[in-house]
Amino acid sequence: MQEFIEFTLGGLASGIIYSAIALSLVLIWRGTRVLNYAQGGMAMFTTYVALTVINDTGGNYWLGFLAALAAGFALGAVLERGVVRPTVGKPPLNSVIVTIGILIFIEGLAGIIFYNGQSASFPPAYSIVSLKVGSIALGVSWNDVFTAAAVLAAAVLLAALFRYTTVGLRLRATAFNASVSRLLGVRVGRVLTLGWALAGLIGALAGVLVTPTTFLNPNSMDAIFVLGFTAAVIGGLDSPVGAIVGGLVLGVVLSYVGGYLSADLIELAGLAALVLVLMFRPSGLFAPTAVRRV
Amino acid sequence: MNDGSSVAWDEGESEPGAGALDVGGITVRFGGLTALDDVSLSAARGQVTGIIGPNGAGKTTLLNVLCGFVRPQAGSIAFEGKELTRLRPHQLARHGIARTLQGIGLFRGLTVAENVMVGANGSARAGFFAALFGTPWSDRDEQRLRRRAIEALDRVGAADLADDLPGELAHGQRKRVALARALVAEPRLLLLDEPASGLDEGELPEVGALIGELAGSATVVVIEHRMDLMMSICQRIFVLDFGKVIADGTPAQVQADPAVTAAYLGAERESAADG
Numbered sequence: 044m045q046e047f048i049e050f051t052l053g054g055l056a057s058g059i060i061y062s063a064i065a066l067s068l069v070l071i072w073r074g075t076r077v078l079n080y081a082q083g084g085m086a087m088f089t090t091y092v093a094l095t096v097i098n099d100t101g102g103n104y105w106l107g108f109l110a111a112l113a114a115g116f117a118l119g120a121v122l123e124r125g126v127v128r129p130t131v132g133k134p135p136l137n138s139v140i141v142t143i144g145i146l147i148f149i150e151g152l153a154g155i156i157f158y159n160g161q162s163a164s165f166p167p168a169y170s171i172v173s174l175k176v177g178s179i180a181l182g183v184s185w186n187d188v189f190t191a192a193a194v195l196a197a198a199v200l201l202a203a204l205f206r207y208t209t210v211g212l213r214l215r216a217t218a219f220n221a222s223v224s225r226l227l228g229v230r231v232g233r234v235l236t237l238g239w240a241l242a243g244l245i246g247a248l249a250g251v252l253v254t255p256t257t258f259l260n261p262n263s264m265d266a267i268f269v270l271g272f273t274a275a276v277i278g279g280l281d282s283p284v285g286a287i288v289g290g291l292v293l294g295v296v297l298s299y300v301g302g303y304l305s306a307d308l309i310e311l312a313g314l315a316a317l318v319l320v321l322m323f324r325p326s327g328l329f330a331p332t333a334v335r336r337v
Numbered sequence: 338m339n340d341g342s343s344v345a346w347d348e349g350e351s352e353p354g355a356g357a358l359d360v361g362g363i364t365v366r367f368g369g370l371t372a373l374d375d376v377s378l379s380a381a382r383g384q385v386t387g388i389i390g391p392n393g394a395g396k397t398t399l400l401n402v403l404c405g406f407v408r409p410q411a412g413s414i415a416f417e418g419k420e421l422t423r424l425r426p427h428q429l430a431r432h433g434i435a436r437t438l439q440g441i442g443l444f445r446g447l448t449v450a451e452n453v454m455v456g457a458n459g460s461a462r463a464g465f466f467a468a469l470f471g472t473p474w475s476d477r478d479e480q481r482l483r484r485r486a487i488e489a490l491d492r493v494g495a496a497d498l499a500d501d502l503p504g505e506l507a508h509g510q511r512k513r514v515a516l517a518r519a520l521v522a523e524p525r526l527l528l529l530d531e532p533a534s535g536l537d538e539g540e541l542p543e544v545g546a547l548i549g550e551l552a553g554s555a556t557v558v559v560i561e562h563r564m565d566l567m568m569s570i571c572q573r574i575f576v577l578d579f580g581k582v583i584a585d586g587t588p589a590q591v592q593a594d595p596a597v598t599a600a601y602l603g604a605e606r607e608s609a610a611d612g
Contacts, residue, residue, distance in 0.1 A: 208459060209478050212447075216455040219444040226404065226438075227456045228430025228522065 049182030050302040056187035057256070060296015063194045064271020065278060066201075066287035067242040072280050073218040075239035077127060077138040081143055081145035083268025085122075085243055086250030087287055088149050089114040090259055091157040093251050094165055111247045119243020123236045131235075153261040162258035171255065190252040197248055198287055201241065214238060236262035266310055273317040279327020286327065301333070346393045354378065355554040358526060359381040363402055363412030365580075366397075372398045373409070374580040380573075385548060387567045389591075390577035396560045399577065400530055403558070404436045406428055416526055416556075433589075435524035439531045441515045443503035449514050450499040453486035456518035489521035490514070493547060508535045512544075520551070527551060529559045529605060533566050545570045568592065576600065 052086045063083060072081045079085075092114040096106035122145060126206060130138040157163075169185040205211035215232045226232045249271070250264060257263050274293045278285025300312040320328065348540060358380040365373040377554045380386035388396050400405040405424040414421045421432065435456070443452050490496040493513040503511055514531065519527060533544055541563070548570050551557055559564065560565050567574060568588040576584040576591055578600040584591055591597055 181597065207479060209454070209482060211477075212451060212454055212482075215447060215451075215460055216444050216458075219446050220442060221425070223438065223444070224443040224455065225427045225437060226429065226442075227518070228427060229455065229458060230427055 045179050046051065046302065050181060050298045052187075053182035053302075054295035056190065057253075057289055057298065058266065058291040059191045059194045059276075059287075060249050060253040061270045061274040061291070061293050062287040062290025063197070063252070063274035064268060065290050066194075066198060066283055067246040067249065068275040069203075069278070069280060069283050069286045070238055070242040071223070072275075072282075074214065074235055075123075075127070075131065075138075077130070077133070077142065077271050078272075079141070079239075079242065080142040081122070081149060081298025082242070082246045083264035083265040083271070084146040084149040084153075084261075085118055086246040086268075087264040088153050089243075089247035089260060090250035090264075091163075092167060093231075093247075094163060094259060095157070101252065102166075104166055108168070108251055109211070110243050111251045115243040115245075115247025115250075116240045117243070119246075120240040122243075123239035124232075127214045127239070128232070128235070136150065150261040158261055159259055162260040164256035165170075165259050167255035186255065188305065192311065193248060193252060195287075197245060200284070201245070202283070209326050210237070269310075269317075270313045273313055273320070276317060277320050277328055279329050281318055282327065283328055285327055289327070292328075314318060321328075344396065347420050354421060357417055359415045360403070360414075363399070363409045363411045363414070365398055365409050372580050373402065375581055376412070376577070378575045378582060378585065380556050380558050382525075382556045383552055384572040385552045385559060387571035387574040387575055387588075388427045388558065388560045388577060389562060389564065389567055393579075394560070394577040394600075395580040396448075396562075397530065398437070398580075400452055400528055400558075400560055403528055404434065407538060422482075430524075433523075433525035434528065435465055435519040435522050435526070436520045436528040437530055437532065439534060441511050442461045443511060443514060443518075445503055447503075448485045448499065449490065449501050449506070450483060452503065452514060453489055453518045453521050454482045455500065457482050457485050457489075459522040460481070468528070470557075485521055486517070489517040492520060493517045494543075509537075509540050512536065516547070524555055527558070528560075529557065531561050532559060533561055534564045541566050 064086070067082050068079060068289040071077055071082075089111040093107035093111035095107075097104055100106050126141055126145065127138060130141050169189050171184045171186045173184055174181045176190075189242040200244075205215055213224070213229050214233050214237065216227075217229060217238075219229050221231050224234075249267075253267055254263065257267070270293060271290070274287070274290035275286050277293060278287070278289030293313065296316065297309050297312055301309045338496050349417055350393065360379065361377045362378045363373050363575040375415070376395070378386070379389070388399060389590050396515055398407060402409050402412075403516070405426045405428070409422070414424070416434065419432070423433070426461075442454065443449075447455070478595075480542055487496055487499055490499055493516050495510060495513040495517060498506060498510060498514065503514065506514065511515060512535070514533065516529075529548065532548060536544060548557060548559065559567070559571065574585065574588055574591045575582050576594070583596045583600060586594070
C-alpha cells in the first residue's frame with residue numbers, strides 16, 4: 044500500500060510535466076495543424092536562460108523563472124513569424140522539416156552558448172525531500188506540489204483566456220476555421236503568432252519545472268518531449284483537457300512500470316503506449332469518434 | 338464578343354447617383370478556362386442588386402473576386418469611390434464589407450452568440466495583455482461584443498438560439514445566424530451568397546423581407562439561383578452566363594429579355610422543381 048501510494052503520487056508528479064508539454068503541443072496543433080518537434084528544444088533553451096539569470100543574480104530563482112517564461116513567449120512568437128509562417132498552406136511535410144530544423148538549430152545554439160561539456164544542475168523552487176504522513180513517505184515533495192499547482196494554474200488561466208476574452212474568441216475561431224475568420228476581419232497571422240507564443244510559454248514552464256529532476260544539457264528535454272508528445276496523442280492532440288489528463292495517465296502508468304517492473308523500462312513503455320494509441324485510437328482516448336472528419 | 342457586358346457597364350456609368358459598388362472589366366482565368374470575361378456591374382446604395390445565372394455561370398467566382406479570395410487578371414473594383422482591387426480578405430471588415438458563405442461556415446465549436454461575436458471582433462479594443470490579465474477593459478469589451486451579437490441575432494429573429502451550438506440548429510436557423518454574423522459588423526456592403534439555398538418555400542418570404550430591410554442601411558448584393566425570390570427582392574438584376582453579363586435591368590426587364598430566357602430556361606425549370 045505504501046508503495047502504491049508512492050508510485051501513484053510520484054507518477055502524477057511527473058505526469059503533470061508531460062501534461063504541460065502536451066498542452067503546448069496541442070495549442071499549436073489546434074491553431075495551425077503543425078506538430079512542433081522543437082517544443083522540447085525550446086524548453087531546454089529557455090531553461091538555460093533561466094539558469095543564466097539565476098546565476099547572474101546571485102541565486103534569485105524567481106527572476107530566472109520569469110525570465111524563462113518571457114523567453115519562451117518571445118521565442119514562440121519569433122519562430123512562428125520568422126520560420127514557420129512561410130510553411131502555412133504548403134504540404135504538411137514542410138512544417139515537419141522546419142520544426143525539426145529548429146530543434147537541431149536550437150540544440151546546436153545551446154551547445155555553443157551554454158554547454159561546457161558538462162550537464163548543469165538546475166535548482167528546484169522548493170524542497171525536493173519527500174513529504175510524509177506519519178511514517179509513510181508519499182513519494183512527492185513540496186516542489187512536486189508547486190510543480191502541479193503551477194501547471195494547473197497555467198492551464199486554468201489559459202482556459203479563462205480562451206473562454207472569456209475576445210482574444211480567446213479569436214484564437215478559438217481561428218482554430219476552427221482560419222479562412223472564415225479572415226473573412227470576418229480577424230488578423231489570423233497575429234492570432235497564430237500569439238498561439239505559438241503561449242505554447243512557448245507553457246513549454247518554458249515545463250522546462251523549468253522538470254529540469255531539477257533531470258540535468259540540463261542540450262538534449263535533456265528530448266525524452267521528456269517524446270513523453271509529452273505521447274500524452275498529447277493519448278489526449279487526442281485537439282483537446283487541452285485531454286492533454287492534461289493524458290499526461291497524468293501516462294505519468295502514473297510509467298511510474299507503475301518503473302516501480303513494479305524496472306526503471307529501465309520506463310522510456311520503452313512510453314514508446315509502447317504511443318504505438319498502441321496510434322494503432323488503436325489514433326484520434327486519442329478522449330476524442331469522441333464522431334468528431335473526426337475527412 | 339463583349340457586347341453584353343460592355344452595355345451593362347455603360348448603363349451602370351450613365352445612371353446618375355448609382356454605383357456605391359462599381360465593378361469594371363473583371364476577367365478571371367483558371368488555367369485555360371475563362372471563368373469571368375470582362376464583367377462589369379454596379380450596385381446602388383439602398384438597393385438590393387441581384388446576380389443570377391445558371392450553375393457554372395461564374396456567380397460565386399465573381400463574389401470571390403469581390404471579397405479578395407480570387408485575384409482577377411484584369412478589371413477594377415471600387416466601393417464608395419475607393420479602389421479595392423488589391424483587397425485581401427481580412428481587410429474587408431475594415432472597409433465595411435461583409436459576406437456570407439454558401440456553405441454557411443459557422444464555427445462548429447463556438448456557440449451561436451460567440452460565432453456572431455467573431456463577426457464583430459474588428460471593433461474589439463482590448464489588446465492581448467489586457468485580455469491575458471483579465472483587466473476590466475477586456476471584460477467590458479467581451480460584454481459589449483456579446484450585447485451587439487445578441488442585437489444582431491434579434492434582427493434576424495434568432496436571439497433565442499444564442500447559447501446553442503451550430504450543430505444543434507436546423508438549416509434555416511444556421512442561415513439566419515450566418516446572416517447575423519455578417520450584420521453585426523454593421524457593413525456598408527453586404528455580399529450574400531445564396532441566402533435561400535436549402536430553405537423551404539415557406540421560409541422564403543421571411544428571408545426576402547429581411548434582405549429588403551437590410552438594404553435600408555447598406556448596399557446589398559445577392560447571388561442566388563432561386564428566380565422567384567430574386568424577382569421579388571431585387572431592384573436590379575445582372576444575368577451571368579458563361580462568365581459574361583448577358584443582360585441587366587429591373588426584374589421585369591430581365592425576365593422579358595429573350596437572351597435570359599434562352600440561357601436560363603433549363604436552370605429555371607430545375608429551380609422550380611427544387612422548390
